[in-house]
Structures are given as C-alpha cells and as structure tokens.
Amino acid sequence: MSDAETVAVKKKGKGLIIGLVLALIAGGGGFFAVYSGLILGHGDAAPEAAEEASIAELPEVAFVPVDRIVLPVGPGNSGRFLHFAAQIEVPKAHEQEALHFLPRVTDVLNTYLRALEPEDLSEKTALIRLRAQMLRRVQIVLGEGRARDLLITEFVIN
Incomplete structure (x- = not known):
C-alpha cells in the first residue's frame, strides 16, 4: 500500500x-x-x-344493574347452568327510563340466552359476539342513544 x-x-x-x-x-x-x-x-x-x-371530558353516565339470570344449559337435566349478570351504561339523563324498562330488558336477554345452544357458549369469541348481540337488543328496547354499553359482570357456566 x-x-x-x-x-x-x-x-x-x-x-x-x-x-x-x-x-x-x-x-x-x-x-x-x-x-x-x-x-x-x-x-x-x-x-x-x-x-x-x-x-x-368524562360523560355523565349511570350504570343500571340487570337482574341476575340463571338458565339451564344443555339438553334435559344435564345439571349445568349459566349464571349471567350485567349492567347497562346509560346517559345520566336517561337513567330513570332505563330503570322503568328494566323488566323488558331482562325479558329480551332471558329469551336470547335461552335460545343459545351449548356450542354457542363454548367458542373462544363467544362472549364478544354474545355481548354485541345482547347490546343491540337492549338498544332496541330502550331506544336509540339510551344504552351506551352492556357490561357483563358475571358469565359463569357450572
């Protein structure tokens, strides 16, 4: 170099x-x-x-508890039960209306959950799909803009 x-x-x-x-x-x-x-x-x-x-910026909301629902799961007397509880997030201004229609909400959720098959509950994404379906039904019962969310507080199959 x-x-x-x-x-x-x-x-x-x-x-x-x-x-x-x-x-x-x-x-x-x-x-x-x-x-x-x-x-x-x-x-x-x-x-x-x-x-x-x-x-x-936090919105004024209230949480309306839905009565606990216990349903048999599976054919006949299998001894398995679904324990379901939830709360509905509503604007504070519509809290009394939601409480007034709570029996209808319980009825529509009870009817929907009873129509499910055991296979519908065993999928990995079942809770997400079921929550979306139930929220849509609650929104129909309460009216548009009254139910912001459905918070599932208990979903146990024993």
Whole structure:
C-alpha cells in the first residue's frame, strides 16, 4: 500500500468515527429534550392540565344493574347452568327510563340466552359476539342513544 492510500484510509476512518460520535451526541440531546419536555411537551404543567381536561371530558353516565339470570344449559337435566349478570351504561339523563324498562330488558336477554345452544357458549369469541348481540337488543328496547354499553359482570357456566 502506498503512502497516499494509507492517508486516504486514515481520513476515511476518522470521518466515520467523528460522524458516529456526533450522531450519538445528537441522539442523546434529542432524547433529553423530549424526555424533559422541552420538545413535544409542556414541561411540568402538562400532566396536571391533561388530568384536568380528562376529568372535565368524562360523560355523565349511570350504570343500571340487570337482574341476575340463571338458565339451564344443555339438553334435559344435564345439571349445568349459566349464571349471567350485567349492567347497562346509560346517559345520566336517561337513567330513570332505563330503570322503568328494566323488566323488558331482562325479558329480551332471558329469551336470547335461552335460545343459545351449548356450542354457542363454548367458542373462544363467544362472549364478544354474545355481548354485541345482547347490546343491540337492549338498544332496541330502550331506544336509540339510551344504552351506551352492556357490561357483563358475571358469565359463569357450572
């Protein structure tokens, strides 16, 4: 290797090392700026402001408990029972209406659950599908915009 080639290789190596050191310094500085809130943040006031905003934005809801339903599962006297309990999330303004129609809600859920086959309950995604079906039925009974969600609090087959 000639002297000119050796000098060229040494200059190339120095440039690579300098570039790597500068990249590490820039990365560390960027991390510090983001972590300390200088960039993409609002300093120490951000968590408090975000907490106050999230509290103010929470909707006014009420949870109306649905009577517990116990149904036989399977053919004949298999001795297996489904224990079901839920709560309906409703806007606070419609809580009394939901309570008034609670017997109808219980009836429609009881009728739907009795029509299920044991195979419908044993699938992995059964609870998700059943919850969606039951919520739709509850929304029909209570009227549009009155039932926000159906929260299943007990779903046990023994």
